Amino acid sequence: MNAAENSAGRGAGAAVDLRIEQLSFGYAADHLIVADLTLEIPAGEFLTLVGPSGCGKSTLLRLIAGHLSATRGRLWLGGRDITRTPPEQRGIGLVFQQHALFPHLTAAQNIAFGWSIRGRSRRECQRIAAEWGDRVGLSTDQLARYPADLSGGQQQRVALARALALQPGICLLDEPFAQLDRPLREQLREELARLHHLTGCTFILVTHDSEDALRLADRVVVLLAGRMAQLGTPIDIYQRPRNHTIATLFGRVNRISSCEMVRPEQVTLVPLGEMTAPTVGQWVGVVERVRLLGGVRMLEIRIDSGDCWTVQQPADASWPIVGERVGVRPRPEAIHRLEV
Numbered sequence: 461m462n463a464a465e466n467s468a469g470r471g472a473g474a475a476v477d478l479r480i481e482q483l484s485f486g487y488a489a490d491h492l493i494v495a496d497l498t499l500e501i502p503a504g505e506f507l508t509l510v511g512p513s514g515c516g517k518s519t520l521l522r523l524i525a526g527h528l529s530a531t532r533g534r535l536w537l538g539g540r541d542i543t544r545t546p547p548e549q550r551g552i553g554l555v556f557q558q559h560a561l562f563p564h565l566t567a568a569q570n571i572a573f574g575w576s577i578r579g580r581s582r583r584e585c586q587r588i589a590a591e592w593g594d595r596v597g598l599s600t601d602q603l604a605r606y607p608a609d610l611s612g613g614q615q616q617r618v619a620l621a622r623a624l625a626l627q628p629g630i631c632l633l634d635e636p637f638a639q640l641d642r643p644l645r646e647q648l649r650e651e652l653a654r655l656h657h658l659t660g661c662t663f664i665l666v667t668h669d670s671e672d673a674l675r676l677a678d679r680v681v682v683l684l685a686g687r688m689a690q691l692g693t694p695i696d697i698y699q700r701p702r703n704h705t706i707a708t709l710f711g712r713v714n715r716i717s718s719c720e721m722v723r724p725e726q727v728t729l730v731p732l733g734e735m736t737a738p739t740v741g742q743w744v745g746v747v748e749r750v751r752l753l754g755g756v757r758m759l760e761i762r763i764d765s766g767d768c769w770t771v772q773q774p775a776d777a778s779w780p781i782v783g784e785r786v787g788v789r790p791r792p793e794a795i796h797r798l799e800v
């Protein structure tokens with residue numbers, strides 16, 4: 461057993477569950493930012509929190525971390541009531557954008573900082589830093605550098621290692637990769653999934669990137685104006701969003717009627733000559749635009765009724781072309797009814 465695993469630090473080792481009970485909070489007395497939120501997160505779950513800017517995602521994370529105190533409600537971590545527990549005694553790992561690394565400490569010293577202030581020897585701290593540095597993909601050379609001499613991605617790896625090295629039962633991540641470019645984000649997304657698997661820790665990730673949210677999560681919480689608007693598996697949220705606002709957070713939406721929608725990959729294109737009668741469940745439109753997006757071909761089709769639909773095809777499709785008239789036919793089983 462290594463020093464980290466052998467630790468007696470609060471929450472060290474096993475993942476813990478979190479219960480949020482009727483939690484409310486407002487920066488001003490007359491305006492709730494988090495409103496009567498109840499949620500149970502089982503130990504080891506990867507939960508993502510998604511919602512439009514200003515809906516209260518970071519505020520909720522700060523309440524869980526203990527940097528803000530709830531106006532109403534309770535928080536239970538591993539069966540322990542932590543509602544009034546100071547942040548440093550909650551045993552929660554944090555990777556927040558605003559939690560900068562200590563500039564005067566090397567990457568290795570940053571990673572082992574939590575253990576160093578708990579009295580671990582220098583040698584133990586070095587070993588912990590090497591072990592966690594390796595787990596997050598930092599080289600020995602990078603571990604010896606100061607944060608200012610590391611790239612943004614490397615700094616976030618240090619922040620991740622620093623949070624996870626203490627083996628918290630739960631780790632809160634607030635947009636950790638928001639500042640990074642797309643290829644790096646994708647790489648770190650995969651690494652985050654690997655680290656979640658490796659540590660078994662409960663993860664709560666705030667993100668405005670719907671792809672992160674859907675790819676990483678066991679379950680997704682959608683917050684709208686401080687309230688839980690939907691909770692479900694990624695497939696639930698993507699294919700069966702409760703309303704139009706939620707649907708648009710997670711990708712393109714084709715509206716069939718005021719309360720029915722279909723996703724772009726669930727629409728079949730039909731040559732006009734092969735359109736069947738009667739015409740219920742199919743429409744005709746003209747291709748206005750074709751774009752290659754990663755591995756797919758996206759078409760924008762102006763339906764005769766005036767609506768614009770997005771239809772997804774494999775990247776190597778060559779039909780139809782811009783200006784052509786086509787039939788569009790949503791797969792009946794993929795048509796989803798929204799609450800209005």
Ligand SMILES: Nc1ncnc2c1ncn2[C@@H]1O[C@H](COP(=O)(O)OP(=O)(O)OP(=O)(O)O)[C@@H](O)[C@H]1O
Pocket residue numbers: 487493511512513514515516517518519520668
């Ligand atoms: N310290 C503060 N004092 C007063 N209002 C605040 C404070 N911090 C945040 N707010 C307000 O609370 C609301 C929720 O903010 P929060 O940062 O939780 O949203 P968010 O969903 O994380 O947004 P984003 O995705 O833009 O980061 C916003 O309207 C914001 O302006």
